Amino acid sequence: MDYTRLAKMIYEQNKAVGWWDDPNRCLYECLQLVSTEVAEATEAERKDLMDDHLPDRKGGEVELADAMIRVLDLGGRQAWPYTSDLKDKKIYTTDSVGRRHLLINRQIINLERSLRGPFASRAYSILLDQIQSVAESFGYDLAGAMAEKLEYNKQRADHKRDARAQANGKRF
Numbered sequence: 001m002d003y004t005r006l007a008k009m010i011y012e013q014n015k016a017v018g019w020w021d022d023p024n025r026c027l028y029e030c031l032q033l034v035s036t037e038v039a040e041a042t043e044a045e046r047k048d049l050m051d052d053h054l055p056d057r058k059g060g061e062v063e064l065a066d067a068m069i070r071v072l073d074l075g076g077r078q079a080w081p082y083t084s085d086l087k088d089k090k091i092y093t094t095d096s097v098g099r100r101h102l103l104i105n106r107q108i109i110n111l112e113r114s115l116r117g118p119f120a121s122r123a124y125s126i127l128l129d130q131i132q133s134v135a136e137s138f139g140y141d142l143a144g145a146m147a148e149k150l151e152y153n154k155q156r157a158d159h160k161r162d163a164r165a166q167a168n169g170k171r172f
Contacts (some may be wrong), residue, residue: 001143002082003004003072003128004082006072007072007073007075007076007082009076010069010076011073011075011077013150014073015077019073020077024053028112030070030074031074031108031111031112031115031166034070034074034108035037036109037064038063038067038105041064042060042097042098043059044059044062046097048162051063054145054152057145057148057164058138058140060097060138060140062149064131064134064140064142064145065135065142065145065149066149067131068128068135068142069149069150070129071124071127071128074124074153075128078120078124080121080124082124082125082128083121083125084125084126084129098133103134104130104131104134107123107127107130108127110126110127111123111124111127134158
């Protein structure tokens with residue numbers, strides 16, 4: 001996957017529909033939303049759920065796709081290139097779903113720690129690699145799930161500017 005190109009495309013798409021209207025949007029909130037997607041993936045795995053929006057796909061697969069989309073959106077916003085040299089190496093995973101997902105959260109924290117520094121692009125790349133590695137460890141088609149979810153999101157009423165502005169709307 002060409003993550004740099006995909007990040008730019010996702011960011012431009014999200015910017016066009018208003019997700020980045022606030023030039024001071026909190027990047028820490030963006031990272032926390034990645035973490036919530038990982039938590040939703042854990043819950044989907046725990047309950048062996050299919051996804052609500054893409055019912056032909058496992059819930060864990062789609063939630064990891066959502067996490068990847070959110071990370072790529074942030075990477076596109078920050079214009080971070082994908083520079084990881086880890087793409088040909090297997091990132092450590094275990095048989096435990098909880099540990100696999102916690103390893104993703106560890107990389108989210110590493111990105112948070114380097115967010116404003118010179119190593120942010122590297123931490124971003126490692127986070128992308130970690131999500132991809134975990135998805136592969138489950139046998140998930142992350143690229144396919146991401147493509148379907150991006151297409152689905154274009155039609156969602158709750159992703160429109162006016163819906164987000166309402167009480168309890170998706171603000172960030």
